[in-house]
Amino acid sequence: MTTSPRRLVFASNNPHKLSEIRRMAGDKFHILSLEDIGCHDDIPETSPTIEGNSLIKARWIKEKYGYDCFADDTGLIVDALDGAPGVKSARYAGPDCNPEANMALLLRNMQGIADRRARFRTVVTLIMGEDIEQFTGEVEGEIATERDGCSGFGYDPIFIAAETGMTFAAMDADAKNAISHRGRAIRKLFERLASL
Numbered sequence: 094m095t096t097s098p099r100r101l102v103f104a105s106n107n108p109h110k111l112s113e114i115r116r117m118a119g120d121k122f123h124i125l126s127l128e129d130i131g132c133h134d135d136i137p138e139t140s141p142t143i144e145g146n147s148l149i150k151a152r153w154i155k156e157k158y159g160y161d162c163f164a165d166d167t168g169l170i171v172d173a174l175d176g177a178p179g180v181k182s183a184r185y186a187g188p189d190c191n192p193e194a195n196m197a198l199l200l201r202n203m204q205g206i207a208d209r210r211a212r213f214r215t216v217v218t219l220i221m222g223e224d225i226e227q228f229t230g231e232v233e234g235e236i237a238t239e240r241d242g243c244s245g246f247g248y249d250p251i252f253i254a255a256e257t258g259m260t261f262a263a264m265d266a267d268a269k270n271a272i273s274h275r276g277r278a279i280r281k282l283f284e285r286l287a288s289l
């Protein structure tokens with residue numbers, strides 16, 4: 094007998110993230126996007142922390158739409174910039190969430206700085222029924238001095254992963270998923286789901 098995949102909403106419409114996560118979900122879970130459930134809300138990310146914003150997004154979907162779901166929130170944390178852009182990573186250069194402008198500003202702010210250590214941090218919040226759990230993933234690296242590669246999204250062209258010495262944008266999707274912040278957090282999520 095075959096069992097049908099479990100449906101779970103991922104609180105995102107980002108096509109890159111959706112395809113990363115659907116690759117990892119395999120055929121055990123059917124991942125629905127916000128678009129799939131007719132959610133076009135501009136969910137307010139008002140928390141000063143990555144954990145807080147991840148929780149806000151998941152709660153929004155559960156409370157307004159009634160679905161079991163998970164949401165992620167990510168920040169790029171640069172040591173020499175006291176943790177910036179951090180929780181403001183999407184809007185570092187202004188409210189438009191423009192990745193090119195964000196990268197240009199970060200490269201400018203890092204000019205002349207020798208300590209380029211940085212990490213991506215993702216917090217995933219899972220809400221199943223009444224239960225809320227969070228899963229964290231991090232990847233260490235450094236900020237490049239110039240862009241390299243054309244895969245991925247966001248800051249990928251200027252984030253050099255310590256484990257490969259390559260920017261995320263120069264790695265293929267599976268190689269990035271294997272070591273990335275989100276890959277690590279999402280694998281913890283799927284391990285937990287498999288144990289339920």
Ligand code: IMP
Binds near residue numbers: 166182183195273
């Ligand atoms: P979000 O909370 O996942 O939307 O991430 C906030 C911002 O961090 C995004 O707008 C991207 O600029 C950046 N970001 C998140 N994940 C990645 C990634 O895997 N690679 C590069 N940039 C990312």
